[in-house]
Structures are given as C-alpha cells and as structure tokens.
Amino acid sequence: MRSLTAGPPKKKAAKTSPGPAVQLSIVCDADTLRSLVRKKAVRVVDVRKADDYKQDHIPTAVSLPLARVLENDTPEKIVGILEELGVSDKTPVVVYDDTFGALAARVAWTFQYVGHTSAALLEMTFKQWKELRLETEKQARIFPRAKHSLNVNKNIYADAPYVEAAKSQPGKLLVDSRERLNFLTEHIPGAKNIPYTMVGSNGRILRKAEELKRFIENRGIASNAEVITYCGSVGTLSGLTYYALRLAGFQNVRLYSKSFKEWKALGKPKEEFKDATYWDLSAE
Amino acid sequence: MKKSRVATVNPRQKGVSPPKPNPKWGREEETEVFAKKVKLFRQGKISEDDFRRFRLQHGAYGSRLHMDYSMVRIKVPGGEITPDQIEKIASLSEAFSIGSAHVSTRQNIQLHWVQLEDVSEIMRGLVETGLTTREACGNTIRNVMCSHFAGVCPNEEFDATPYSMAIARFFLRNPMCQNLPRKFKINFACCDQHGLVRVADIGLVPATKEENGAKVRGFKIYLGGGLGAASFIGHLLEDFTPEGRVLATCMATVRLFDRHGNRENMARNRMRYLVHEMGWEKFQKMALKERSIVEMTTSYSTAQLFDVKSQEDTRQLPKAPRMAKLPMLNEQVTKDSPANERWLHTNVVPQKQEGYFTVFITLGAGDITASQLRVLASAIRDYSAEGVARNTPQQNFAVRYVRGTELRDFYEKLASVGLANPGALTIASAVGCSGTTSCNLAITNSHRLAKEVQRKFLELGLDTDDSLRDATIKISGCPNSCGQHEIATIGFFGGATRVNNSMTPTYTMLFGGSAGEQGELAKAAMRVPAKRVIDTILKVIELYRQQRSASETLHHWVVNITKGRGTAGIKDLEGLKAALAEVIQLPAPEQDPDAYMDYGSDSRFSAKTARGECAA
Ligand code: SF4
Numbered sequence: 092m093r094s095l096t097a098g099p100p101k102k103k104a105a106k107t108s109p110g111p112a113v114q115l116s117i118v119c120d121a122d123t124l125r126s127l128v129r130k131k132a133v134r135v136v137d138v139r140k141a142d143d144y145k146q147d148h149i150p151t152a153v154s155l156p157l158a159r160v161l162e163n164d165t166p167e168k169i170v171g172i173l174e175e176l177g178v179s180d181k182t183p184v185v186v187y188d189d190t191f192g193a194l195a196a197r198v199a200w201t202f203q204y205v206g207h208t209s210a211a212l213l214e215m216t217f218k219q220w221k222e223l224r225l226e227t228e229k230q231a232r233i234f235p236r237a238k239h240s241l242n243v244n245k246n247i248y249a250d251a252p253y254v255e256a257a258k259s260q261p262g263k264l265l266v267d268s269r270e271r272l273n274f275l276t277e278h279i280p281g282a283k284n285i286p287y288t289m290v291g292s293n294g295r296i297l298r299k300a301e302e303l304k305r306f307i308e309n310r311g312i313a314s315n316a317e318v319i320t321y322c323g324s325v326g327t328l329s330g331l332t333y334y335a336l337r338l339a340g341f342q343n344v345r346l347y348s349k350s351f352k353e354w355k356a357l358g359k360p361k362e363e364f365k366d367a368t369y370w371d372l373s374a375e
Numbered sequence: 376m377k378k379s380r381v382a383t384v385n386p387r388q389k390g391v392s393p394p395k396p397n398p399k400w401g402r403e404e405e406t407e408v409f410a411k412k413v414k415l416f417r418q419g420k421i422s423e424d425d426f427r428r429f430r431l432q433h434g435a436y437g438s439r440l441h442m443d444y445s446m447v448r449i450k451v452p453g454g455e456i457t458p459d460q461i462e463k464i465a466s467l468s469e470a471f472s473i474g475s476a477h478v479s480t481r482q483n484i485q486l487h488w489v490q491l492e493d494v495s496e497i498m499r500g501l502v503e504t505g506l507t508t509r510e511a512c513g514n515t516i517r518n519v520m521c522s523h524f525a526g527v528c529p530n531e532e533f534d535a536t537p538y539s540m541a542i543a544r545f546f547l548r549n550p551m552c553q554n555l556p557r558k559f560k561i562n563f564a565c566c567d568q569h570g571l572v573r574v575a576d577i578g579l580v581p582a583t584k585e586e587n588g589a590k591v592r593g594f595k596i597y598l599g600g601g602l603g604a605a606s607f608i609g610h611l612l613e614d615f616t617p618e619g620r621v622l623a624t625c626m627a628t629v630r631l632f633d634r635h636g637n638r639e640n641m642a643r644n645r646m647r648y649l650v651h652e653m654g655w656e657k658f659q660k661m662a663l664k665e666r667s668i669v670e671m672t673t674s675y676s677t678a679q680l681f682d683v684k685s686q687e688d689t690r691q692l693p694k695a696p697r698m699a700k701l702p703m704l705n706e707q708v709t710k711d712s713p714a715n716e717r718w719l720h721t722n723v724v725p726q727k728q729e730g731y732f733t734v735f736i737t738l739g740a741g742d743i744t745a746s747q748l749r750v751l752a753s754a755i756r757d758y759s760a761e762g763v764a765r766n767t768p769q770q771n772f773a774v775r776y777v778r779g780t781e782l783r784d785f786y787e788k789l790a791s792v793g794l795a796n797p798g799a800l801t802i803a804s805a806v807g808c809s810g811t812t813s814c815n816l817a818i819t820n821s822h823r824l825a826k827e828v829q830r831k832f833l834e835l836g837l838d839t840d841d842s843l844r845d846a847t848i849k850i851s852g853c854p855n856s857c858g859q860h861e862i863a864t865i866g867f868f869g870g871a872t873r874v875n876n877s878m879t880p881t882y883t884m885l886f887g888g889s890a891g892e893q894g895e896l897a898k899a900a901m902r903v904p905a906k907r908v909i910d911t912i913l914k915v916i917e918l919y920r921q922q923r924s925a926s927e928t929l930h931h932w933v934v935n936i937t938k939g940r941g942t943a944g945i946k947d948l949e950g951l952k953a954a955l956a957e958v959i960q961l962p963a964p965e966q967d968p969d970a971y972m973d974y975g976s977d978s979r980f981s982a983k984t985a986r987g988e989c990a991a
Pocket of ligand 1 (some may be wrong): 811816853855
C-alpha cells in the first residue's frame, strides 16, 4: 500500500510491464524503486552532499545537494534544474537522503511546488538501503536534458502573511515540527506541536499511514482541516511532516518553507513558555 | 553495527537463554480507553476532577504550570528492566517526549513533557514490551521497590525479588487498593544495609528462622514510615513474619489504612500520620488483629494470586570464570588514575556469585538520552549473564552478573557514549528530583543543582576519596522529599527566602540521615542560597578533613555532630552552623545579580507553584 502507483491495485503491475510512466506520490518502497531503476523508468535524486554522492549512491541516481535547491530558490531556476537532471513532466522522481528523510522531503516538495506531479520519497535513508545490502554504484550519472513546464502549485505553499492570516481562520491549523523543548521555548502563537521525531520509526522515514492517522485523530484534528507546517529554518523537518500529513490522508497541507527563522527575523509575535526549566532535563 | 532489521541474532550475546519472558504488566485495552477518555475530556464531556483521577490512575501527571503536557511515569517493579524495554523507552522518548528519559528515586522511569494526546501512544508502546504506567500515580499502591542488590548481595538471607514481584502483581489493578486515602508505598530490601524499608508504608527485610530444625523464610516488616513534609521512620511489626503471612500482613495494613486513613486533610493523609496519631501500639494491635481476620476470610483462590514461585527466575546462570583479583576495587585511586581504574573503583562491586560483578552506570540526576539507552540495552545483552538491569533509587542503573574478565570491554562500550563516568557509588552521585524542570510543586531547580554537584565533585576527584564514599547528597525542589533529602548525609530541600531584600532560591540543609534497616532521618540545620550550596558542601568536607578522628568517614563525622558527639572544634549542629555562617553569605544583589537567580534561569527569581497532584 505504501508505494502509490498508477491505479491502486497496480502495484505489482509496475514491476512486470513497462507500460506508461507510473505516477508516484508520497513514499516509494525499495522494491518498487529497484524495479523502476531496472526499467529505466525513474529519475533517482540523491540530495546528500556531493562528496557523499561520489562515494556511492543508489544506481542511476543523480546528485542534487539540498544546498543547491535552497540557493536557487525561484520556480524558474528549479524547473531549470529539473530539466538539467533530465526530468520531464511525466518522469517519476524518487528522492532520498541520509537525514531521516527531511532533506529529501524538502526537495520533493520543491519539485511539487513548481508543478512536478510524480515525485516521492524513498521509504528509507541511504544508510538503511546499504544496511539491507541493496545495490549501489559509484559512477556519476548525467542524463540528456529534458523539457519541463512551469506550473506553480500555490496550494501547497505558505508565506508569513498567509500564516498570520490563517491563525484567525477556523479550519486552519498551524503545526510546528521542531522537537518538544524547542517548541516549548518559543513558537508561532497558536501552533500545535507534532515533532518530526514522531512521524518516522524503525528505519522508515514515515510510519504506516494508519499509525499517523491515529496520532492525528488522538489530537482531535479534523481530517478536512487545512494544515500549515513549519520548523526552525528552511522547511526540512516540516517538509517531512508535510508528507506525513499527506500520508495520513490530509488533502490540504501547506509548507511555510521559510519557517520560524523568517518569522523571528520579521519580528512577528511569539509564544514562549518560561515557567519551567525543562532544558535541564536533557541529558546531552 | 547493524540495525535490528538485518542482524537479529547477536553472535556476541553472552546472556543466558532464553531471555527473561515478557512480564506483561501492561494491558492493551487500557491504552484505547485512555485515548478515548482524553477525547471526551477535550470535548468537555468529563469534568476536570474526574479526568484527573483517571489520568493519575494511569500514571500521567500534569506538567509544571502547563496542563497540556504530562509526565508519564513508567513503573518498573523491583527496578528490573529488560533490554527490549530499554530500547522501547528510547524510541518512545524520541517520538513523544524530549529524547531522554529520567530514572526516579522509586525505580520508575519517567518521560517528561509528553503531550496529553500522545500518552496513549506511549502506553501502547510500553504494553508491547510488558511495561505499564497503571497505578504509577494516584491514591493506589505505587511501584513496588526491591533492592537492586537482591539476589547478588553477600549479606542477604535470600533473594527478595520474587516476593516483591508477587506483591506487585497481587495489588496491581486489585479492587481493594484503587481508591486509598492516599498513595501507598511498599519497599523490599535485600539486607539490613540496602533498601528503603524504614521510609515506606510497608518495608520488608528478608529474614530466616530455625523452626523445628528447619530454616524458614520470612521478613522483618516495618510499617508506617515515609518521607514528606513531615517524615517518620517505620515501626517493626513483630520479630519475624513467616513468608506464609506476608500477603495477609500487607492486605491487613492496606485495609486498615483504607478504613481509618484521613480522607479530609490532604496534607496529613499518608498512613504514617494515621500511625502517628493513633500511636504505634494501638496500630500494631489493630494490624495483627486485622491480619487474623484477613487470614480467616480470604478465599483460597484469592490467596493463590500471590504466587511467589511463578516469579522466580529458574534459569541456570553459567558460572563465571575465576580470576585472580580485581585490585582496583580495593586499592586507592586518585583523580589522575587511568579513567578505567577510577571507574572500577567507584562503580563496580563484587557479588556473592564468585567471578561476577555488579556495575553501576552513573547518570546525572537520573537523565539518560535515547541513544545512550540503546547502547545500554545492547551492553546488557552482551555482558550481563542475567540479561536484565535494575534501576536504583540513586537514579542510576545497575547491571549485574558481569564477568570480571569482561569488565574492561564493558567499560569501553559504555565509555563510547558517555555512560562510563565514575562516582556512581560515591558522594559524587547526587540525587535530584525533577524540581522546576517539570514539577508543579517545585520551588527550586533541584534537578540541575544535583547535576552541578556531580559535575563539580567529579572534576575535583572527590569520588576517589574513600573517606567520603559512604556519604550521600540528596536534593528535593520543595519540602515533599521526592529527592529523599531526609535520608542523606547532607540533604537539601528547596524554598524561597528574602536575602538582602531580594527573593532568592534557597535550600534548607539537613544533616545525618541514612537509609537501611537502622535508617534515621536527617536534621534540618540552616538555609543556604542555591548558588552557595556547592561551596557550602565543600566547606563541610574541608572542616571534616581538618577535624576528623583517624578512621572516621564523612558520614560518621556528620552523624556524630547531629548527635552532639562531635569533636572539640565542632561539637554539634550549632557548632557546624557557626562554622558555615560565612560561606552561605551572598554579595549584594547589585554586585552579583546571578547569585540571586536559580540554576537554569536568567531572570529574577520568583517562586511559582500550582496544585500538586500527589493527592488528587
Ligand atoms: S520534592 Fe517537591 S519539587 Fe521535587 S518532585 Fe517532589 S513535589 Fe516536586
């Protein structure tokens, strides 16, 4: 169930017949990715540092360090990058990292934002891929340039004014993805805390959909709510939460990609909790 | 190191097989019920009072001044914990808490700042490995403690562990103790030295007696002790209580308390007040009489629920290889000794089982990170022949049945994640309750202070001075004694005092307390500003070093002073107070504003507390 292919029952079919390009979203499991790689029907994107990529990577993966995405922070430039990586509108893309999925999530979200509709996160990190002794290669890959259209998907994006307005609108909910103690220290007023540490487990960057659903249901959040996620700096941790919420069935999720760092820099109001010395509990 | 997904069998595993079975303290259905109740409470369909009662019965306290969060208290009966349980707690702390866990002074493990809505998920995870939070708080029988040396203590008559487990099982979810006047604590010792038997509602010390030429097992049972704003030492019920009467004695005591305990006055409703007000003789008579009634009326099947046999560890542990000797356990070390030798000297003790040792893991006021917990779990699998660990009231872990020949490897493994600090069995291992880090009643940051004491003492190498070794430092953030300050050689409890016209965090300093069967309560001496506590303890040590008689340890020197039997220089507590008068002074607030703030805070001190839930 976790690899979302063209039609719901066609998961196996994707492995045997090349057919039309598969439609990926949210997470892609290792077997599906390996079969797509064999059929040359996918673009694998490694968002770790360039040096790590040079050591070894998943076969056919191209290198796109997160830093490059952040430096080229306009839709036009991102489309340029997609084209350079040989990704056309229809090319399924699978993104992975070695940072529990957070960097991969930020990049996949960016592709989605500029209009790419078939991007997913690999279900595990590269470290786990290697621990399972799945195949890797050293060779750097370059693919022929492709053509990609630009179609900005505003519905998954939030900026500071949007967040500010959302606070007073019923049915909209702000979710802070940072760890508990950071959240307690300060956060955007009214935000709820779903730490990124909650959404993955046991070697999977995201838990099973039913588990995530239960967590959210425990919190009494209506499944038709619009949720805006943010984290501490550039939308990585909250990118992962963005995909966790999508996996849990939320249709309407946005990422405040500039997150709390921008919010503070803009001098916007914060909620603080100073009545306890909770940092002294940490054993670090 | 491979993740479990790949490597399921560890070839280095040296523990016995099979590993201890899942103890099944937890129940899956309770997690569902909890999640439902939280929703009903949030929807306003359950009153706050009702919900609080329910929540406490399931081991979740409200967090300091922020009721959206809970402290989840995981019961660890007898302190015995498996590697699987430790790993589970690691994952749960990362997912739902703050990425670290906290060992309490009553062998619980606590997860702090958990969102109320996530508590049921923690309970669900715990059930998988057999743990529970049920009746960890509230007016019930709390976690049943057992000395972490039980089974390995050279001085014990027999292993009390199965008895403690059987008592814990008998009372857990038992209708007779779901709504007592107040919480109720049962502690088992291994011998007269180790164990908190005199400061519990029921304290039990294993004992044996010759009867008709046969040795029979039993206990010395103490009733009505306890620490708190007013503390009492427990009374011995009778010379010897045979094992066959242990259950009836406990049931009778609980029933008396249930019937006669004070349900009106929250501040005086622990059983020790009942015993005190009634007078011990009267209570003792009533207890013995009630026991006869219990024995005559309890059905066979109920009595069978107290099943010691089923709690015995019947696994045959392998013999450890003999080894010449471990010099470092006895010989002198110094601050400059190799780290491994210092650790051996201050953290390792021999067991009655030859060749085996119990190793203590030094924590700072009981805190341990998730990644440290994982390494600890793996170290237990690799090096403990019994394949489990125990947590201790000194807020450390004890890993038992480690072969002397493997201590070095064990040390290396612990050292790789900062778990091989020395000093666990010394004065450096200061105890500190949670204080203002999470407790509603706290006035001061006792938790951080305990860590600061430990850091400073290790830095000074005080752990290597054997004359300080039997002295203890214990710190509570308010008079309520969770930090057990009254059984410390030097104890502290937090308060707020105006010093030089400035509200200042202070501690009342107490002297001369001890645990064990001859345990005594410490005597309060004077108030010390929080930021002067460390220097004041150091001053006490300095005075001791100047004045001690030849073989006197710090602990004995202090106890003698509290009894007015000190030496000419410092005869009694008044003399000690006078000698400390200078070191507790603060400079003017303008000169050193920091001296008037509490640890962990950079703003002016003000004492803030909210309703305590101990009695709710
Ligand atoms: S002693 Fe006081 S401050 Fe410490 S945990 Fe107990 S109630 Fe809280």
